[in-house]
Amino acid sequence: MTQQEKQKLKNIMEKEIDLLTTELIIVQKQLxxxxxxxxxxxxxxxxxxxxxxxxxxxxxxxxxxxxxxxxAYLRIxxxxxxxxxxxxxxxxxxxxxxxxxxQYCIDCMNELDFK
Numbered sequence: 001m002t003q004q005e006k007q008k009l010k011n012i013m014e015k016e017i018d019l020l021t022t023e024l025i026i027v028q029k030q031l032x033x034x035x036x037x038x039x040x041x042x043x044x045x046x047x048x049x050x051x052x053x054x055x056x057x058x059x060x061x062x063x064x065x066x067x068x069x070x071x072a073y074l075r076i077x078x079x080x081x082x083x084x085x086x087x088x089x090x091x092x093x094x095x096x097x098x099x100x101x102x103q104y105c106i107d108c109m110n111e112l113d114f115k
Contacts, residue, residue, distance in 0.1 A: 009076060009097065013101075016065075016069055020066040023062050024062050024063060027059045030052075031059065065101070071101070072101040082096060084103070084108050086104055086105075086108035087105060089105055091104070092105065
């Protein structure tokens with residue numbers, strides 16, 4: 001991988017990290033405990049609980065991806081970044097542009113998904 005490709009990937013990761021950080025702040029504000037309100041019937045309360053569960057899942061998914069991106073960002077200058085953990089071949093640069101935290105090439109990822 002060339003230095004120019006690495007810089008392009010770093011720029012992509014920086015943008016993704018910024019977006020995810022902003023999303024986490026927004027979702028975290030929505031994660032308030034639900035108080036039993038006398039004006040809410042049981043259906044409204046269930047809808048609020050469901051919305052809260054969705055926000056919790058959004059938060060967890062965003063946090064996991066943010067951690068993976070930060071880890072990839074720290075590894076980008078090392079020789080291990082962009083190398084598949086399974087077959088040790090180069091990961092396609094187009095895949096890394098889409099999913100810069102990828103640790104597996106497409107073939108190995110597909111194999112691992114079916115195991």
